[in-house]
Amino acid sequence: MPRVQRSADVTWEGNVARGSGAITGATGAFAGLPYSLASRIEKTDGKTSPEELLAGAHAACFAMSLAGELAGAGSPVEHLDVHATVTLDQVEDGSHRIVASELLARARVKEMDAETFQRLATTASQGCPFSKLIEASGTVTVNATLEGDTDGD
Amino acid sequence: MATDRTANVTWNGDLMSGSGRIDTVTSGAFGSLDVDWKARSEDGQTKTSPEELIAAAHAACFSMALSNGLGQAGHAPEELKSSATVTFQPGEGITKIALQVTGKVPGMSDDDFRQAAETAKENCPVSKALASVPEISLDARLQS
Numbered sequence: 330m331p332r333v334q335r336s337a338d339v340t341w342e343g344n345v346a347r348g349s350g351a352i353t354g355a356t357g358a359f360a361g362l363p364y365s366l367a368s369r370i371e372k373t374d375g376k377t378s379p380e381e382l383l384a385g386a387h388a389a390c391f392a393m394s395l396a397g398e399l400a401g402a403g404s405p406v407e408h409l410d411v412h413a414t415v416t417l418d419q420v421e422d423g424s425h426r427i428v429a430s431e432l433l434a435r436a437r438v439k440e441m442d443a444e445t446f447q448r449l450a451t452t453a454s455q456g457c458p459f460s461k462l463i464e465a466s467g468t469v470t471v472n473a474t475l476e477g478d479t480d481g482d
Numbered sequence: 483m484a485t486d487r488t489a490n491v492t493w494n495g496d497l498m499s500g501s502g503r504i505d506t507v508t509s510g511a512f513g514s515l516d517v518d519w520k521a522r523s524e525d526g527q528t529k530t531s532p533e534e535l536i537a538a539a540h541a542a543c544f545s546m547a548l549s550n551g552l553g554q555a556g557h558a559p560e561e562l563k564s565s566a567t568v569t570f571q572p573g574e575g576i577t578k579i580a581l582q583v584t585g586k587v588p589g590m591s592d593d594d595f596r597q598a599a600e601t602a603k604e605n606c607p608v609s610k611a612l613a614s615v616p617e618i619s620l621d622a623r624l625q626s
Contacts, residue, residue, distance in 0.1 A: 332577065333523055335531055336567040337538035344558035345550035352538045356521075358530035359512045364542055370485050373509035379543035379608050381487035381511070385504050386535035388491035389517045392502050393532075400496035409493040409502075417607060418484040427611040428484070458575035459532060466611035 388413035395453035408437040434473040541566035543608035
């Protein structure tokens, strides 16, 4: 399959503490999204941040990967909800690090037992390029449940 | 203090013919962005993809780190224009990220600007998280 390229542009004005930037994706799907240091590490004030964009990337990447695994196992997902939470934290040397990305997934799949589903969810995270990457910096956890499953068994 | 940012995605159907949506994010800054495999793996698309979001995150993080470094050197930028291009090889993963920046920074030499940009590339949290990408390139220049 041919390689694909995706680009985004950012304009930043001023210093880090009081300046601000705007983020635009080359597809045009989002444009001029404002962000600042305050929106990144304090209250969002309706503005995005690099970590929020990564959370979006990770949730979308994992959702596609899990949809692929389930279809490959003969049980295409009917409906899948994925939440990704990316955590930025200050580490010992005072710098900031992305220390974790936590995936929560809830799926409606016909005729699949919980054990098989768990195995496919783990495989899906390993197969999502972004999960592999973020492990250079932080931990990736996957908590996946089937709709209608009780007590997680 | 740790900061959490969450995104919620819904997906229906299989990978090849199904489709998904980034419904909501913590800040509310963007939402209801459609995603699907075709838009992710073919050119000429108008929908976003994980790789475009990673490009956006990296360019944003790099810009902020560079403004910090320049400010500490006494040369807060008037303006930085950055871009990140993520190369995705389906089946293999992200093989390259190309960072590009043009700066309007009064009183700074080209060499010092390139050095500051290199430091920002090495140290911004998203670069650290993407450290296992085989190649991250940088093209930094001052606006003439």
